[in-house]
Amino acid sequence: MSKPNLVIALTKGRILDEVLPLLAQADIVPAEDISSSRKLIFDTNLAHVKLMVIRGSDVPTYVEFGSADIGVVGKDLLLEYGDEAFYEPLDLDIARCRLMTAEPIGRPTPAGRLRVATKFVNIAKRYFAERGIQIELIKLNGALELAPSMGLADAIVDIVDTGKTLTANGLEAKEFIAHVTSRIIVNKASMKIKNAAIREILEKLSDAVAKRAS
Ligand code: AMP
Numbered sequence: 319m320s321k322p323n324l325v326i327a328l329t330k331g332r333i334l335d336e337v338l339p340l341l342a343q344a345d346i347v348p349a350e351d352i353s354s355s356r357k358l359i360f361d362t363n364l365a366h367v368k369l370m371v372i373r374g375s376d377v378p379t380y381v382e383f384g385s386a387d388i389g390v391v392g393k394d395l396l397l398e399y400g401d402e403a404f405y406e407p408l409d410l411d412i413a414r415c416r417l418m419t420a421e422p423i424g425r426p427t428p429a430g431r432l433r434v435a436t437k438f439v440n441i442a443k444r445y446f447a448e449r450g451i452q453i454e455l456i457k458l459n460g461a462l463e464l465a466p467s468m469g470l471a472d473a474i475v476d477i478v479d480t481g482k483t484l485t486a487n488g489l490e491a492k493e494f495i496a497h498v499t500s501r502i503i504v505n506k507a508s509m510k511i512k513n514a515a516i517r518e519i520l521e522k523l524s525d526a527v528a529k530r531a532s
Contacts (some may be wrong), residue, residue, distance in 0.1 A: 322512040324519070325359075327386035329374035333500050336412035337390050341369075343529070344522035366515070378403065378503065383460045386413040387508035387516065389400050394477055398438050405509055407520055408502040410527055415479040417441060417495040422466050423488055427473070434463055435471035463487035480512040 321509065326346075328334050334352065340465060341347070342465045349361040360369045374395050381389040382403040389404070392482055394417055396406065417438065421427060435456040436442045456471050466470040466486055476485060477498065477514055478491050 319464040320481075321515045324367050324388065324508075324515055325370060325517075326367065326368045326513065327372055327380045327391075329375045329377055329391050329500070330371050330373075331476065333374065333390060333392060333413045334371060337410065337500065338414070340410060340526045340530070341522060341524035344519060346519070355506045372408050374397075381503050381505050384505045385509055387512060389503040390500055391503060392500050393496070394438065394441070396501060396503070398440050398495060400440070401503075404506060405504045406501050407504060407526055409526070410502060410523070411501045412532065413498075413500045415477050415498045416491075417475065417498055418471050418478045418491040419445075419475055419491045419493040419495065420463075420478070420484050420491050421473045423485075423490045431471055433471045434473050434475060435465035436475035437462065438475050441481075441495065444476070445493075463489055 328337060337413070338352070346367055347366070349363065352360060352371055358371055360371070361368060370380065372380065374391050377389040377391040378399040380386040388466060390410065412447045415529070416457060432451060432453045432454045433456060434442050435458050437457065438501055439455055439457050442453070442455060455463065458465060462474040462476045463483055464487065465474055473492070474489070475495065481491055484491060502520065503518060
């Protein structure tokens, strides 16, 4: 019996660079070089598997609505999007970073309502509400590190890896919010209808992750 068609949605950028070697170990190899192409969907060595390469924030949407069966996306975006809409069966343990609050170096946190700039509005709302801290939320889509020095915000909520981006912009990490790694997510209906084919990929990926860790 032929295997059902599977679409895997990948997050472009840093996660893509780290996930391609894991996919290769799971015997899934793009038919052409993804990084030198402007295409958004790619054939692979397996006739039934296609790869999509899109923005991380769009991966949960494609998987929730079943246009992609499987997705690879950072936990930061899953915390922001909500993780009810799909299964999250595997932590790939790649693209590790942290979600943190950050403020100008040496500046005491202002009293009263804190102005917080972030693209992670749901995460920030939840984090400060749980601590009883009143905030004014300012939604930005990028370059969050500029907001405090330009007088737009007192603090930001952002991803921190080495901390170099913060330091270069006169900021320091303050409060830890969550550890972030990339996860596999699976559409709920696909998991039922295409169970054997999806399970085979999950098992191979899981072996590849374990091999990498040992
Ligand atoms: P760093 O200067 O090493 O702390 O890197 C911080 C910046 O790199 C952040 O503002 C993010 O935009 C980006 N970044 C670092 N790690 C990741 C990751 N795992 N996933 C997505 N973006 C990341």
